[in-house]
Amino acid sequence: MCLAIPGKVVELLPEYENLGVVEVGGVRRKIDLGLLADDPAAPGDWVLIHVGFAMSKISEESAAEQMRMLAMLGENEAAMQEIEGYGMAEREPPGGLEPS
């Protein structure tokens, strides 16, 4: 819960309110981007995710650093488990979003 997980915004999903597809370590999930309203996220941006919601935009360098930190703290598996567990991707729009 206290993990801040870095991910890259891959695309915005205008058909869902505030949701976008974010990729973390090769796994794609829908993440709520609505709390970035002050400085909206666009594809290509890196974000820090808390419990399914992007809470801040960060640089690519900070994202890599945060991922390394999680690995060093032994939390990377928990982080991936959390990402994979997000059920907001349960119902995919037509065309699908196969995990890459």
Next chain:
Amino acid sequence: MKFVDEFRQPELIQKTADEIRRLVDPSRHYRFMEVCGGHTHAIYRFGLKDLLPANIELIHGPGCPVCVLPMGRIDDGLAMAREPDVIFTAFGDMMRVPGAQGSPLEHKARGADVRIVYSPADALKLAQNNPGKHIMFFAIGFETTAPSTAVTLLRARAQAIRNFSVFCNHVTIIPAIRAILDSPDMRLDAFIGPGHVSTVIGCRPYEWIARHEQKPIVVSGFEPLDMLESVVMLLRQLRDGRAEVENQYKRVVPWEGNRAALKAIGEVFELRPYFEWRGLGFISQSALRLRDSFADWDAERRFQSPGVRVTDPKAAQCGEVLKGVLKPAQCKLFGNECTPERPVGALMVSSEGSCAAYYNYQHRKEQLVSVGSGV
């Protein structure tokens, strides 16, 4: 200095550690509190104490939301789980936290419908997918998770999803720091401020600590170099007689915080007059509850929560450890009756709890050393 080699920029780390040595006044003792449980975890994992002079003492703060939750709140939440047609949802961190009547996981084994969710939005989705059930979300966390709960509740109301409620245990960090500063047995020189909470609240709320309490505070990142740099910044302030809020974690934390997140919190929640914290007792205006306009989604009003007050197991000294009065290993149960595999107290459950962090790194290291030296 076991982990130095695997750190990034080892020369810079050494240089910063040397700078700390130059800055410390050998005639005094420094007590710095790291507020955030993530920092506590990192400090033990990276063996940072080995890089600091012996007269700098790091005190672990109250920033682990699972740890500060009094046991009675878990029992209250689980009482709701025993109601018919209720699905109890919570983050994975909560599942093994013991209440007086057992943990959520033990309730699941006894037949309650207890499920892990990774996001409050997923609990709401469960409600949409299970119209015949009531989904209760056990909300927990500081300002890092409160905005997500708020947005989820705004959505539940907008979409009139009525089979969903939140049992709100969100707490706020500033009143806890104030309570610690007011505590007579707690003498601190400065604070290492939380990193991710500050992405939401920004740095401004800490200004009173500097201004009124005359204590320096540096909002810090989580890498070893970040924390060492923060110690340098605190030592410089103390040397110069300054007490300011400084932001070492500028690359992630904006000074003003996240306004959209704060707005969502303000729309949905209000401050409780008081809330009980494990180890710290009742602290006024230290937690959030749902506003009247969200009464229909408030599990405490829907289920008339029993308001159980449970004292911690007698022998466990979680409170003293939480306040920094005792070190984890000084608790009578530490490592014997209470281990991460079989936790008695919450500080042993969460990886951010100081007991679990101490057990997983320091304690095991010491055991290895003692085994090694015996050969």
